[in-house]
């Protein structure tokens with residue numbers, strides 16, 4: 001079956017939410033609640049869906065507004081979250097295609113960068129680098145360093161360094177970074193993996 005990646009239509013919001021919910025398993029309801037609140041506040045900047053030739057939504061990615069608190073100015077940036085693929089359609093390239101399309105869309109929107117929290121094992125093979133490599137700090141110390149990743153776009157300038165600031169809605173839902181005991185577990189996995197012959201990551205890549 002072929003899959004098309006395109007902007008979400010107005011009548012596909014419920015279907016996209018069902019895919020997000022299923023993709024994130026036990027965390028699904030929480031992820032849906034946060035994303036619904038982001039959209040309700042008008043903070044979403046793009047929603048792309050993966051649609052099969054049977055017109056069913058099988059994947060979704062969202063971009064929303066955040067800031068980079070640089071010394072010179074407060075910079076509008078895009079936060080990529082959530083990214084989800086229907087469980088029975090995972091590991092077939094759909095997530096990779098959604099991710100690439102989201103970056104193209106962010107460029108089209110004129111953002112200087114996109115940031116995300118996620119498994120560096122997944123994103124580093126798809127063009128993402130730790131924010132620290134470019135002086136871009138996570139919004140919380142509870143985001144494990146390698147997990148806070150960035151793609152710089154055409155509009156990026158050298159002075160755009162500093163801390164990323166999430167919109168209030170992420171804090172209201174306590175959806176920034178991780179908390180113990182999961183935080184400690186993820187840090188442990190990332191530390192072990194940075195050693196030679198580290199086992200492959202099998203956990204949930206952030207949110």
Ligand SMILES: CC(C)(COP(=O)(O)OP(=O)(O)OC[C@H]1O[C@@H](n2cnc3c(N)ncnc32)[C@H](O)[C@@H]1OP(=O)(O)O)[C@@H](O)C(=O)NCCC(=O)NCCS
Nearest residue numbers: 023083084085090091092093094095096118122205206207
């Ligand atoms: C993570 C996710 C979006 C990837 O989409 P996908 O269509 O399954 O991924 P692709 O087919 O493009 O890529 C497959 C690769 O992702 C890896 N992968 C799939 N799920 C993964 C996960 N939960 N953690 C780490 N890697 C994962 C596969 O092992 C495979 O690795 P490879 O690049 O070495 O082959 C999808 O599996 C998903 O929705 N997972 C649950 C929700 C989630 O964790 N979202 C990301 C939040 S940061």
